[in-house]
Amino acid sequence: MEIFGVSLPGLLSQLLLGLVNGSFYAILSLGLAVIFGLLNVINFAHGALFMTGALITWMAMNYLGLGYWWMLLLAPLVVGVFGVVIERLLLRWIYKLDHLYGLLLTLGLTLLIEGVFRSIYGVSGLGYDTPELLEGATNLGFMILPNYRAWVVVASVVVCLATWYVIEKTKLGAYLRAGTENPRLVEAFGINVPVMVTLTYAFGAALAAFAGVLAAPVYQVTPLMGQNLIIVVFAVVVIGGMGSIMGSILTGLGLGVIEGFTKVFYPEASSTVVFVIMVIVLLIRPAGLFGKEK
């Protein structure tokens, strides 16, 4: 059976691959949306934090012999601490200013981090092997899916849903959301808002690092790996609606699938289709698909 000249198994396999990419988009845009929604900072350093997560995973394997499963926990922690440092030292001073300053500051950070690693490790990439437990592939009939990629989808969806639950359905999440709407009032209730804000940025950074650990066996670990993803992730967040958590998750997965289809029917456009959609969405619904007009 053929649809527009592509066989059904071919189409299904692309859909599955699109879901895998979409999971990366979902986790990264979730971190970005959390940071923007709760801190009002456009965190351009997200791609660099993602790359740092992947790079420390590689470094831990190479210099310390620590395996993948340890790094799933450790890398987000380490990068989270790094995020705390960034927030305390740099971001704290620009909250009251225009969004653009946050963008420029984090862009500068990105160039710094990427430049340092690039001068040490070059750009060809460092190999990272798939963890033994997840090696091999399953024959699904219409395609052979590497087990690791299936794990990526599962892990991302679990983490995304857990984050959404914490922010939207728990008391802690309520404090966070209240804290950004009206920090003075929340502080008056005795809640330490600056600490909450710092921890939120750290959490966003940790999410990016988690995606980095997931990505290490899939892509070559190179200092440039954040660059390509970050631009697409920004588009995803804009389409989903800046500040909408569920919006960024669903949009991330959805756009991964759409990109997958584009790769089949018109591969040359696969790197631009997300932006075309972004333009269309912005024209029709400026606040994004799931966003609320502020």
Next chain:
Amino acid sequence: MKNQLKVLALMLGAAGLATSAAHAQDKVKIGFITDMSSLYADVEGKNGALAIQMAIDDFGGKVLGMPIELMSADHQNKADIAASKAREWIDTQGLTMIFGGTNSGTALATAKVASEKKRVYINNGAASSALTNEQCSPYTVHYAYDTVALAKGTGSAIVDTGGKSWYFLTADYAFGHALEADTTTVVKAKGGNVVGAVRHPLNASDFSSFLLQAQNSKAQILGLANAGGDTINAIKAAKEFGIGKTMKLAGLLIFISDVHSLGLRNTEGLQFTTSWYWDLNDETRKFSARFFEKTKRMPTEIQAADYSATMNYLKAVEAAKSIDADKVMTTWRGMKMNDFFGSGQLRADGRYVHDMYLMEVKKPSESTKPWDYYKLVKKLPGDTVFTTKAESKCPLWK
């Protein structure tokens, strides 16, 4: 008072211009524009600049009594940046000649600027054969390799061993198209056929869906018409998806930095054509040891070519007793070149004709020392592997 200030300012400005114009003749300025920070940075990049500087230092730092200065810039794989940087250097810095690097799109753009402004343009990193064919110029020197040599070398070898049906994974820009087209010509001429091709954006990070399409085509050979970071990511993904079980991978442009990054486990058995390898003979090893001391990496063919081309260019300048591009090019075409990189001559179309080598990546068990990655399959004589006169559309070579 105001008038006097204006006159003073004008005089100072004129003096400044006069001195800078005089400066332009006092130094030989070599401009090096390549990809310093993106997917091709490891195959040439800043170590290419280092290689050129090594050559300048070995030559003595001066030619025709003038000191030699090297300037370098990053074109970020954008043709407009490369062209405008070349133009800026020529117009305001008194640039003597341009060294071009990776990315065929930028190379073709820079070659146009060089031709318009009459400056010698040596290119080592770009592969598109158009540089010495449809877009040839009297000032372009295409030194190391090109898509025709890669196609004839690797393409023929693979078709000869039975790989008749091909599917291409092509980088969607000048280089990828040229490599796909030239290899298709070779495959068809030898009785093979091309089942299809998929074009991916330059610097794509995820090749899984393109590889799956390739697998569905049921072709025997997957031709990788891309380079650097793209090839590395494609090979890695191909391993993960078990593409090697149903198709054989043909790396049409492979550098030692790629193999170093992927490891022998992922690349063993890959056959490809190269213009140079560090472990060929004592001379190549001598240069490579010096390079390794400075960079802790073995030189790629492009970096070795950068050194060799700089040396030969300076020798040509000395022989021509001038830095004028026309005189240098005429003298250079008459010179026989012979060094650790290769031996041969420059053709009328700008092509440096020298031997190429068909290599195969060793198995991990066959590698005895660090960076010991290739074994020589066949030496390909220069006159069999580059564009022939009959095939050439260059008006300068008739």
